[in-house]
Every structure is written in C-alpha cells, then in structure tokens.
Ligand code: AMP
C-alpha cells in the first residue's frame with residue numbers, strides 16, 4: 001500500500017511538472033523554442049531523477065550530472081555496504097574519514113539541528129528502523145521500545161573534526177531528509193561548470209533549477225495536492241530550489257491510524273503537528289530539504305516564527321484541516337488551482 005502510493009505520488013508529481021512546464025512552453029517566442037532540450041532520467045537515491053538541460057551541446061553536461069548523482073548516491077546510501085554513511089554506521093564507534101562532500105553535508109546537518117531546535121535530526125535511523133520505514137516491513141513499536149531507542153539518538157553525541165566523523169557504537173545516521181537537496185545543489189553547480197545556463201533538476205519532485213527557462217521566462221512548478229490527485233497550485237520560480245515534505249509520501253495504516261515517515265525526535269513517533277505538507281523555496285537545496293522535513297515536525301506556529309527570524313527561505317504549508325498558508329515573499333508567484341476545493345489562502349507576514 002505504502003509503496004504503491006509512493007510511486008503514484010512520484011508519477012503525479014512528474015506529470016504535474018511536465019504539464020505545467022509544457023503549458024509555459026506553449027507561450028514561448030519563436031526564438032526560445034529553437035533552444036534544444038535534452039534530458040536524462042534514472043532511478044537514484046530511492047526516487048526517479050530527471051535532469052533537463054536547454055541549449056546546444058548539453059549531452060556531455062548531462063552525462064556529467066548523471067555521474068555526479070550516482071557518485072553522491074554511493075557516498076550517502078544507508079544500505080550500500082561501500083558507502084561512506086554505511087562505514088560510519090558500522091564503525092564500531094571508531095572515527096571514519098569521509099569525503100569533503102559528506103563532511104560538508106554532516107556539518108550542515110548538525111547546524112540545522114541547532115537552527116530547528118532539534119526538529120531536524122539525522123540520528124533517528126534506529127527509531128525509523130523499528131517502525132519499518134527502512135525496510136517497508138511496517139510495525140508500531142511500543143512506548144518502552146521507543147524510549148530505549150531514543151537513548152541511542154542525539155546529534156550532540158556525534159563529532160566532526162574536518163573530514164573525520166565519530167558516531168558512537170550504538171548510533172546510526174541517515175541523510176534521507178537532506179541528501180537529495182544537497183545533490184540538487186551539487187548537480188546544478190556541475191551543470192554550470194559544464195556551461196549549462198538553463199536546466200531543471202527533478203529529484204523525485206524536489207526541484208532545483210539553473211537560470212531561467214530559455215528566453216528568460218520563469219519556471220512553472222505544479223504543487224501536489226496532499227489530499228488527492230492533481231495539483232493545488234502553481235509556483236513561478238527563477239533559479240532556486242523547491243523541496244516538499246508530506247505525510248502522503250511514505251506511510252502505512254494500522255488499526256485505522258496513519259503513520260508516516262517523518263518522526264518527531266522528541267517522541268520517536270510520526271510527527272503530529274497538524275501539518276500535512278510543507279514546501280520550502282530558497283537558493284540552497286540542502287537548506288530547503290532540511291527545512292521541509294523539520295518544519296513538518298515543528299508545526300505552523302513554530303515554522304512561521306522560524307521564517308520570521310530568517311531571510312533565506314519562503315514556504316507554503318498545508319494543514320491537515322485543509323488550510324493553506326504561504327509566506328509573503330512568494331505571494332505574487334503562487335496561483336491556486338481553480339478546481340481546488342479550498343478557496344482560501346492565508347498569507348503569513350513578517
Ligand atoms: P523528507 O522526504 O526530505 O522529508 O525526508 C524524510 C526522511 O528523513 C525519512 O524517510 C527519514 O529517513 C528521515 N527523517 C524522518 N524524520 C526526520 C527528522 N525529524 N529529522 C531528520 N530526518 C528525518
């Protein structure tokens with residue numbers, strides 16, 4: 001059930017994206033239509049990835065992007081026995097030397113734990129495993145088991161000295177909430193280095209763009225309706241990252257209760273903050289990815305407070321009761337779908 005829904009969600013997301021981008025393409029001038037479009041698709045980082053580049057001779061850049069994604073996946077996979085994260089998780093408490101990219105991502109993850117007052121926590125892997133989110137063999141652990149597992153979490157017990165990381169023996173980390181966002185950043189950088197001026201990277205619905213669409217037009221991004229099929233709106237963006245976290249992305253139902261894959265580090269249980277999906281937009285994919293997961297945990301009020309104290313992201317939050325909340329910085333870039341039943345959007349202001 002969970003797996004079916006995930007693949008459907010991804011397909012819907014991709015369909016939405018293709019539709020919205022396609023619509024805008026119809027409006028392009030003759031000049032911009034002549035820009036060549038090339039794309040490459042693959043299954044990586046547990047999701048469907050598509051990189052589309054516009055311009056002449058982008059094949060080599062796309063091959064390089066594909067290689068980059070594969071290499072990052074092989075660094076950060078929790079299951080690949082040759083990955084750096086696997087080495088860290090099976091180090092027996094010994095220090096492990098990691099690549100610069102992994103060290104940067106770990107360092108940033110530890111900073112995000114502080115910035116979100118603990119809501120973003122890469123040390124939850126033992127708890128996620130107990131719930132079956134790592135294997136899809138789902139179960140509801142009892143409170144005693146969760147209490148014991150929480151003793152094996154806590155990023156303050158992780159230390160990072162340059163490229164040497166130390167994770168205690170009984171702990172395990174996972175970068176599932178941030179890796180795709182950082183991969184978006186690094187792939188965008190790689191494309192630019194290879195001369196690409198206009199591109200869209202789609203990592204399972206997490207979007208990173210390079211430049212604008214050919215001709216200077218903005219990209220139109222369809223935003224998945226968390227309650228059912230289709231989109232609830234469209235966002236017009238320039239060069240940036242757009243990352244979404246939702247309770248509908250991976251979940252299971254037992255005895256009438258729905259349990260999703262984003263855990264509250266305080267309780268060790270699926271976060272019940274009243275939020276059903278969060279979209280974060282900003283210049284950095286790694287920031288947007290870390291935030292989309294942690295704002296989901298924090299709930300509307302804490303998320304709004306964090307936004308008010310920040311200047312590096314904007315967000316759209318959908319609550320379980322159907323409320324849509326959007327921060328003022330993207331008010332003019334968002335259009336609600338005509339056929340979406342919830343007609344009201346509340347704007348969060350500074
Ligand atoms: P995302 O789809 O980016 O929101 O990431 C969700 C994934 O992050 C889950 O499948 C877990 O692997 C992991 N995760 C769950 N809860 C948390 C949390 N509170 N902090 C960091 N990672 C988490």
Ligand code: MG
Pocket residue numbers: 176177178243245288289290291292293
């Ligand atoms: Mg995330």
